[in-house]
Amino acid sequence: MQDLGQAFATAWAMLTGFDPALWSVVLLSLKVSLGAVAIASALGIPLGAMLAVARFPGRGGVLVLLNAMMGLPPVVIGLLVYLLLSASGPFGVLHLLYTPTAMVVAQTLLVLPIVAALSRQVIEDLALEYADYFRSLGLGRAGAVATLIYDARFSLTTAVLAGFGRAIAEVGAVMIVGGNIDRVTRVMTTTIALETSKGNIALALALGLVLILIAVLVNVAVMGLRATAARAAYA
Amino acid sequence: MLDAAPQHRLGSVDRAGIFPLVAEGLVFEAGGRRLVDGLDLRLDGAERVVILGPNGAGKSLLLKLLDGLVAPSAGRIAWNGRPADMAVRAATAMVFQRPVLLRRSVAANLDHALAARGINGVERRQRVGDALAMARLSPLAAQPARLLSGGEQQRLALARALALQPRLLFLDEPTASLDPASTLAVEGLIEAARHAGAATVLVTHDRGQARRHADRILFMQSGRVVEDTPADAFFDRPRSAAGRAYLEGRIFV
Numbered sequence A: 001m002q003d004l005g006q007a008f009a010t011a012w013a014m015l016t017g018f019d020p021a022l023w024s025v026v027l028l029s030l031k032v033s034l035g036a037v038a039i040a041s042a043l044g045i046p047l048g049a050m051l052a053v054a055r056f057p058g059r060g061g062v063l064v065l066l067n068a069m070m071g072l073p074p075v076v077i078g079l080l081v082y083l084l085l086s087a088s089g090p091f092g093v094l095h096l097l098y099t100p101t102a103m104v105v106a107q108t109l110l111v112l113p114i115v116a117a118l119s120r121q122v123i124e125d126l127a128l129e130y131a132d133y134f135r136s137l138g139l140g141r142a143g144a145v146a147t148l149i150y151d152a153r154f155s156l157t158t159a160v161l162a163g164f165g166r167a168i169a170e171v172g173a174v175m176i177v178g179g180n181i182d183r184v185t186r187v188m189t190t191t192i193a194l195e196t197s198k199g200n201i202a203l204a205l206a207l208g209l210v211l212i213l214i215a216v217l218v219n220v221a222v223m224g225l226r227a228t229a230a231r232a233a234y235a
Numbered sequence B: 001m002l003d004a005a006p007q008h009r010l011g012s013v014d015r016a017g018i019f020p021l022v023a024e025g026l027v028f029e030a031g032g033r034r035l036v037d038g039l040d041l042r043l044d045g046a047e048r049v050v051i052l053g054p055n056g057a058g059k060s061l062l063l064k065l066l067d068g069l070v071a072p073s074a075g076r077i078a079w080n081g082r083p084a085d086m087a088v089r090a091a092t093a094m095v096f097q098r099p100v101l102l103r104r105s106v107a108a109n110l111d112h113a114l115a116a117r118g119i120n121g122v123e124r125r126q127r128v129g130d131a132l133a134m135a136r137l138s139p140l141a142a143q144p145a146r147l148l149s150g151g152e153q154q155r156l157a158l159a160r161a162l163a164l165q166p167r168l169l170f171l172d173e174p175t176a177s178l179d180p181a182s183t184l185a186v187e188g189l190i191e192a193a194r195h196a197g198a199a200t201v202l203v204t205h206d207r208g209q210a211r212r213h214a215d216r217i218l219f220m221q222s223g224r225v226v227e228d229t230p231a232d233a234f235f236d237r238p239r240s241a242a243g244r245a246y247l248e249g250r251i252f253v
């Protein structure tokens, strides 16, 4: 094992020297997770809003299911997507297994329940507050949902950031469906796992630092949003 | 049947065709309590109606029932002989006891209501501007609505309802948290809305305001209209014991 101080020094050099191997991994991570979060938000926010305003039989069950899915282990989702995409699976003909697309699919499934469940909570509180106004105005379901999504925009951004934090940090799902192939499907977390086991601590450390930096930035963004929203009484 | 009365017998012009508004046997029950208890009412849109009554009498609830915000447990409401439809919605507006304002700017709050009612383009911009000016909120147009003072919020809520140019305006204590000058200003806005053709149903605890703004008084207690009289008669000599007690400021439950 390398000396820890030396490993840090090498890691730092890789970061500041824009080591191409390192940055291609970082870039792929961001692409996959941002893609997944974008899709999950485009579906999850309207879904959450619909669940917030709609009343139908079985709604309670759907909400319990959704909340339970927030806690699904990434490896389980990875396994599920693997089964769907594997050669003998229903979507095997698409040949998506071990591609970044498969990773996006898996992370989308991981993040969707988080975004949808958090959106539902936020929007339901707001819907209750606005209900009389909407009804008096004669605003339809679609208009109400659009208004609620816009007015909850700060809290919804927080939900999206929570989803991104979960996606960028998970290992299990991308490992299973991506296969951790060098230069193809290797992302930060899977690279850290692999390089650490190989004893290449410097690269693992450098990627770990990037992950920590991202986590910090996400939290700064959340706090900044909260402060802005509170200051403008939009919260 | 009351609600079958043809419109032309009423003597009032009704552009939107929503009058007479007739409620029959209206009941609202919740938690085992009869909060509105078999209420009959007829409004032909001609007189200025003021609802008086102690806290918890069911005044706000009655407005919400009439405006279709809550569904009655029993009884029915007919607008010119038919149930509430989009035309009725488009012809009514309500100012709530607690203003419901969107998490947007003052101007955007006005804009939202107008857009929801399908008013677009130049006309919408013009109505937003007019409403701001009328409610003397122009300097605050870009402020987040929820940062306004309580009284300013109430003025905005009223301006928003007026911008919809309703045929019937429900006003639930629109001056409850206003200073005397603002109260008079708001009363002026209500008066202007009437000149523009709006009928009003006003709930208030301000007896001076009731005198100024009522042709007809509905006095409510325990979910019932216990007195439905011309305003002058009510203030001269209320028929009900409850009405007398209320005017004399005697507390009763």
Ligand SMILES: Nc1ncnc2c1ncn2[C@@H]1O[C@H](COP(=O)(O)OP(=O)(O)OP(=O)(O)O)[C@@H](O)[C@H]1O
Pocket: B030, B031, B035, B053, B054, B055, B056, B057, B058, B059, B060, B061, B062, B070, B097
């Ligand atoms: N949606 C509802 N569900 C259950 N109870 C309700 C509902 N709305 C009102 N109530 C109850 O009905 C009663 C009458 O309420 P309402 O708001 O109509 O009173 P009010 O006459 O407007 O009083 P105030 O002068 O204090 O505004 C109250 O006891 C209230 O708790």
Ligand SMILES: [Mg+2]
Pocket: B059, B060, B061, B097, B172
């Ligand atoms: Mg009330």
